[in-house]
């Protein structure tokens with residue numbers, strides 16, 4: 001099954017095949033800032049499961065202190081949505097912002113991580129709360 005993730009304005013999109021290799025929500029401060037939300041949904045696919053990419057992306061790179069890896073993020077220059085990224089610790093994977101899959105949404109995340117930053121009112125299903 002193919003799924004397409006896209007930015008708010010629709011200019012930038014990425015299509016992948018299959019299910020995510022790693023599918024988690026993350027409560028670190030960086031994911032909060034990236035999304036403007038209480039947590040981020042990080043869905044990692046194998047790079048060779050990317051079927052199509054379209055549109056123009058801007059890019060920035062930084063060292064993620066909490067995760068101890070280099071990260072390079074691609075965002076839509078028109079609307080600002082961060083759509084996908086690469087991290088040095090998973091060279092064979094591409095991270096995609098899980099909430100950007102709207103037509104064929106992903107299933108429930110398997111992991112919930114960085115609970116040090118979890119906001120007190122966020123309740124996570126105990127079946128996935130396994131990686132504090």
Ligand SMILES: [Zn+2]
Pocket residue numbers: 007008009010011012076077078079080081
């Ligand atoms: Zn856009």
Ligand SMILES: [Zn+2]
Pocket residue numbers: 026027028029030031032040114
């Ligand atoms: Zn995070």
